[in-house]
Amino acid sequence: MAVMSSAARRIMYLVTVVLLLCSTSVFSVPTPAGGSGSSTKPFGTCKKIYVRKEWRDISILDRFSFLLAMNCILAKPGRTPRSIYAGAKTRYDDLVATHINQTFEVHYVGHFLPFHRYYTWTMEKMLRDEAGYTGPFPYWDWHRDVGQGNAKFFNSPIWDPILGFGGNGPYLPTPPEMAGMAVPGRTGGGCVTTGAFKNMVVNLGPGNDFVGVPRCLSRDMSPYFSGRYLAKNQTKVTLQAPNFYAFDVIVEGGPSFEASGVHGGGHYGIGGTLGTMGDLYVSPADPAFWVHHANLDRVWWSWQKLNYPARLTDFGGPSCLMDYYVPGATQKCANATLDQPLNLGYADMIKANVGVKVRDIMNILDMCYDYDVLLNPATL
Numbered sequence: 415m416a417v418m419s420s421a422a423r424r425i426m427y428l429v430t431v432v433l434l435l436c437s438t439s440v441f442s443v444p445t446p447a448g449g450s451g452s453s454t455k456p457f458g459t460c461k462k463i464y465v466r467k468e469w470r471d472i473s474i475l476d477r478f479s480f481l482l483a484m485n486c487i488l489a490k491p492g493r494t495p496r497s498i499y500a501g502a503k504t505r506y507d508d509l510v511a512t513h514i515n516q517t518f519e520v521h522y523v524g525h526f527l528p529f530h531r532y533y534t535w536t537m538e539k540m541l542r543d544e545a546g547y548t549g550p551f552p553y554w555d556w557h558r559d560v561g562q563g564n565a566k567f568f569n570s571p572i573w574d575p576i577l578g579f580g581g582n583g584p585y586l587p588t589p590p591e592m593a594g595m596a597v598p599g600r601t602g603g604g605c606v607t608t609g610a611f612k613n614m615v616v617n618l619g620p621g622n623d624f625v626g627v628p629r630c631l632s633r634d635m636s637p638y639f640s641g642r643y644l645a646k647n648q649t650k651v652t653l654q655a656p657n658f659y660a661f662d663v664i665v666e667g668g669p670s671f672e673a674s675g676v677h678g679g680g681h682y683g684i685g686g687t688l689g690t691m692g693d694l695y696v697s698p699a700d701p702a703f704w705v706h707h708a709n710l711d712r713v714w715w716s717w718q719k720l721n722y723p724a725r726l727t728d729f730g731g732p733s734c735l736m737d738y739y740v741p742g743a744t745q746k747c748a749n750a751t752l753d754q755p756l757n758l759g760y761a762d763m764i765k766a767n768v769g770v771k772v773r774d775i776m777n778i779l780d781m782c783y784d785y786d787v788l789l790n791p792a793t794l
């Protein structure tokens with residue numbers, strides 16, 4: 415059939431482009447996005463605004479090419495010196511190592527969302543500049559899959575065994591030492607055996623192990639947990655937060671922090687107790703991390719757009735771990751400000767020492783991307 419053969423030719427073309435770029439070292443040099451010496455605009459002037467889309471709204475060819483490009487980053491030699499992080503081997507590991515290194519500096523702090531916005535942007539930039547990806551960067555719109563039973567969740571096109579991130583791992587019983595803190599409704603725990611990442615190796619971790627125990631990608635999905643924290647009702651209360659401080663707290667599972675928020679809803683809904691996404695340090699090693707965090711970023715941008723442009727400068731929260739303001743108690747650290755520096759170590763795609771600050775990543779249009787569809791609490 416003519417249609418088939420032209421599709422096949424297009425696939426061959428995409429494979430060739432990605433493989434060529436992936437193996438060409440000249441493309442490994444990060445291109446400074448900014449103009450020369452523009453310390454106030456590290457992202458420079460945008461030649462184009464890249465519009466992010468939901469995974470299933472992206473064309474089949476782009477989805478295919480995205481998975482291929484991600485596998486390129488997973489295979490490409492990294493820049494982290496082995497003398498610093500013995501287990502880091504690939505370009506993907508540069509990103510994971512950065513996350514492990516800063517685990518307790520970039521979670522449960524005010525700059526949690528800014529760091530992860532910048533971090534996710536860096537993966538997008540890497541895919542474009544170092545792996546030849548030209549399609550839209552995907553996000554996972556949780557609402558399409560959660561709160562409607564296990565089958566709906568498991569059958570999401572996100573987990574497609576051919577054109578997706580692969581599914582759950584087979585069930586493993588909860589280890590006795592984890593019994594008290596197992597994620598409710600967990601259903602898996604073993605290695606992912608389908609999809610584009612079934613053969614990938616997680617080099618770093620578990621936990622903060624920089625030598626690393628090379629192992630499979632694992633998932634321990636809990637549709638129940640996702641239904642609790644990733645359904646429309648949770649997003650709605652999140653979007654109703656009156657200021658950034660309150661918004662950040664609810665996203666991260668506050669005010670009590672005994673429960674979860676939309677952030678934990680994705681990590682534990684996918685990673686459960688035994689899966690890669692459930693490991694606070696090494697969770698970016700699951701490629702599903704990026705589509706979850708892109709959607710989290712979309713929720714933040716949606717919230718910013720509800721009172722725009724005022725919320726381009728609405729920022730706050732502690733600058734050190736869990737140091738939230740409690741009336742009557744004294745905080746250990748100052749609050750984070752727009753001048754809070756963010757650094758991505760050897761994963762940096764801008765230019766070493768440019769000095770990116772929270773203020774640089776408050777506006778995604780300055781970072782040359784946008785979302786196709788935003789959320790509004792009034793219609794959730």
Ligand SMILES: *[C@@H]1O[C@H](CO)[C@@H](O)[C@H](O)[C@H]1NC(C)=O
Nearest residue numbers: 561641642643645647648651
């Ligand atoms: C949202 O709905 C789920 C499922 O019914 C429920 O468990 C959860 O507590 C609700 N969350 C909020 C914030 O109302």
Ligand SMILES: *[C@@H]1O[C@H](CO)[C@@H](O)[C@H](O)[C@H]1NC(C)=O
Nearest residue numbers: 659730731739745747748749
């Ligand atoms: C940090 O921010 C909170 C919320 O705005 C505020 O109540 C608190 O006083 C601030 N703490 C410091 C040390 O400035």
Ligand SMILES: *[C@@H]1O[C@H](CO)[C@@H](O)[C@H](O)[C@H]1NC(C)=O
Nearest residue numbers: 498512515516519758759760
């Ligand atoms: C690890 O994090 C610290 C503090 O954030 C930073 O100074 C250091 O450069 C990081 N190391 C690497 C290799 O990224």
Ligand SMILES: [Cu+2]
Nearest residue numbers: 513520521530
């Ligand atoms: Cu993180």
